[in-house]
Amino acid sequence: DAGITQSPRHKVTETGTPVTLRCHQTENHRYMYWYRQDPGHGLRLIHYSYGVKDTDKGEVSDGYSVSRSKTEDFLLTLESATSSQTSVYFCAISGGQAAYEQYFGPGTRLTVT
Amino acid sequence: GIQVEQSPPDLILQEGANSTLRCNFSDSVNNLQWFHQNPWGQLINLFYIPSGTKQNGRLSATTVATERYSLLYISSSQTTDSGVYFCAVRYNTDKLIFGTGTRLQVFP
Numbered sequence: 001d002a003g004i005t006q007s008p009r010h011k012v013t014e015t016g017t018p019v020t021l022r023c024h025q026t027e028n029h030r031y032m033y034w035y036r037q038d039p040g041h042g043l044r045l046i047h048y049s050y051g052v053k054d055t056d057k058g059e060v061s062d063g064y065s066v067s068r069s070k071t072e073d074f075l076l077t078l079e080s081a082t083s084s085q086t087s088v089y090f091c092a093i094s095g096g097q098a099a100y101e102q103y104f105g106p107g108t109r110l111t112v113t
Numbered sequence: 114g115i116q117v118e119q120s121p122p123d124l125i126l127q128e129g130a131n132s133t134l135r136c137n138f139s140d141s142v143n144n145l146q147w148f149h150q151n152p153w154g155q156l157i158n159l160f161y162i163p164s165g166t167k168q169n170g171r172l173s174a175t176t177v178a179t180e181r182y183s184l185l186y187i188s189s190s191q192t193t194d195s196g197v198y199f200c201a202v203r204y205n206t207d208k209l210i211f212g213t214g215t216r217l218q219v220f221p
Contacts, residue, residue: 031207042199043211060210075165090156100144100203104156 003027006091006107012111019078021108023091025071027101030095032100034058034066036087043090062071083113115140115204119212126190126219134185134215136200143203145176147185150197150214157199159185190219 003026004023013019023032035058045058047066063085065077078085081104091105126132136145144163148156160167160174162183167174171190176183183200187194197216201209 033208041214042213043201045208048207081204088154094207098161100207101146101158101161102201102209104148107154107156 001102004091004093004103005045006089006105008108009106010109012113014080014113015082016080019043019081019110019112021076021089021091021110023076023105024075025074025093027093027096027103028071029093030071031093031100031102032068033075033092033094034064034074035090035092036060036085037090037107038087046076046089086110086112115142115202115210117200117202117212119198119200119215120212121215122213124215124217126217128191128219128221129142129221130190131186132190132217134198134217136183136185136212137196138181138202140204142178142181143205145183145203146201147174147183148199148201149194150199156199163214168170173174177201179184186191187217190217192219192221195219 005024007022007088034046035043037043044060049055049068067075092102094102118137120135148160162174162176164178171188173186195212200215202210
């Protein structure tokens with residue numbers, strides 16, 4: 001299994017509060033991704049990174065920001081959480097031998113009340 | 114943008130049965146992956162298969178890129194095969210586009 005951890009694994013927060021989710025990898029892969037998974041929508045890309053300090057938007061980036069100051073860490077921040085951001089968030093990495101094959105972390109279940 | 118459609122959306126099997134899951138995509142792709150999401154939510158890589166055929170135990174996959182589809186075969190299904198199966202494609206970018214999945218339930 002790829003070395004990907006996410007923290008926290010579960011979080012309940014109130015509307016309007018800031019939230020940061022962390023993804024940590026031990027594979028030294030170049031690419032890192034944040035997805036959200038909602039019923040009826042499958043997995044949708046929020047943001048991704050193609051190197052330290054290099055990030056780009058996905059299809060559902062509004063309300064989210066990311067940062068990557070080290071190869072191994074990719075942070076997802078909800079500046080002011082809303083109930084529509086209640087979801088399961090997955091981190092993924094790629095850049096190994098099969099350069100674009102993605103591997104997923106265990107997920108973070110976020111509930112915004 | 115590219116469309117990824119999976120069929121059937123739901124599948125119910127008795128243990129020991131075989132099944133075929135299909136993934137159609139609307140444009141040429143650079144690669145294709147199959148994932149299994151188990152009932153605990155974990156996403157497990159099954160195949161990285163931009164073209165051709167691969168086999169791993171009771172599972173095999175075939176991608177015919179020129180005809181824009183991929184098939185996942187599950188033989189002698191077991192209850193542990195239950196969950197949701199996703200295909201995802203990459204085209205012209207670093208991003209994967211996911212289908213909406215096939216939910217498989219295998220009963221003893």
